[in-house]
Amino acid sequence: KAGVTQTPRYLIKTRGQQVTLSCSPISGHRSVSWYQQTPGQGLQFLFEYFSETQRNKGNFPGRFSGRQFSNSRSEMNVSTLELGDSALYLCASSLEQAYNSPLHFGNGTRLTVT
């Protein structure tokens, strides 16, 4: 069974641009969560999608948005990039709602904003 796939693995953008990250969950998993990982802040929850609906959102500005498609694939968008958005963005899928299920993580997308 294929794991969680995130594309691209690396991205370099400049301030003010926007970026879209993609995540394909494990087949059959209906929940997709996104996390931002930085050395200073650790893993911070961005949002969770379940059956195409956003179930929960972390404490991030509106520049961070996402969506989930009918095949459970998810995208995350960051608009008007800032230097502080440089981070490893991790996607995780789970069979059911995330709060009581083990999360299966992808390898992440390393975003560098210059």
Next chain:
Amino acid sequence: AQKVTQAQTEISVVEKEDVTLDCVYETRDTTYYLFWYKQPPSGELVFLIRRNSFDEQNEISGRYSWNFQKSTSSFNFTITASQVVDSAVYFCALSEFTGNQFYFGTGTSLTVIP
């Protein structure tokens, strides 16, 4: 306030030593889940264990064991006879029934020296 505290930022041990990684959590929910994840140098977080708030039984899986104590709000992780392959960053996480999201600790970086 941090919901999950991993006070040990970095630990180094010599191979075959035992090591305990501490995790203290904070929640008002009576229903919650605790998790441990491992992030090896390759970057992908790997699920290790899940424990719900109603099950305080300790668990052993090979060289790994977990001690859950509600009285002290702790969920500590012990590796017995550590090996070089155990070198990784270990994250403790809390998921609350009402909160509907995961809260990760800042991680403990374990280095096992051969």
